[in-house]
Amino acid sequence: MFRKKLFIKKIKEKLEKERTLIEEQLQSFAKKDKKLAGDWETRFPKFNGGNLEEAADEVEEYESLLPIEFSLENRLRDINLALEKIKKRRYGKCEKCEKEIPRERLKVCPEARFCLKCQKR
Numbered sequence: 001m002f003r004k005k006l007f008i009k010k011i012k013e014k015l016e017k018e019r020t021l022i023e024e025q026l027q028s029f030a031k032k033d034k035k036l037a038g039d040w041e042t043r044f045p046k047f048n049g050g051n052l053e054e055a056a057d058e059v060e061e062y063e064s065l066l067p068i069e070f071s072l073e074n075r076l077r078d079i080n081l082a083l084e085k086i087k088k089r090r091y092g093k094c095e096k097c098e099k100e101i102p103r104e105r106l107k108v109c110p111e112a113r114f115c116l117k118c119q120k121r
């Protein structure tokens with residue numbers, strides 16, 4: 001039992017570190033959506049009278065950031081979910097089949113919600 005506690009403690013630290021990193025990354029180009037928890041919005045470029053070419057570059061940059069925002073947001077959501085499960089002492093169980101997710105998998109992917117079998121389905 002002690003070893004499981006220690007394992008979860010380590011996972012929790014890892015998740016919290018990840019969360020900080022992702023939030024920092026998001027903050028560099030997006031802002032938190034105040035209405036929707038866990039949602040971020042990439043800042044749309046401000047056009048302050050620059051020429052059209054410049055404006056087009058900025059829109060292009062904005063568009064290239066959107067998928068990054070999306071994937072970071074998703075990871076953040078999974079990380080928060082995992083932390084929530086740790087709090088409720090439900091961490092490490094597959095959400096579909098309720099079986100324990102192998103520790104080896106959790107070590108690589110601590111925010112995993114499903115066991116490998118269910119993930120593949």
Ligand SMILES: [Zn+2]
Pocket residue numbers: 094095096097098099114115116117118119
């Ligand atoms: Zn499963």
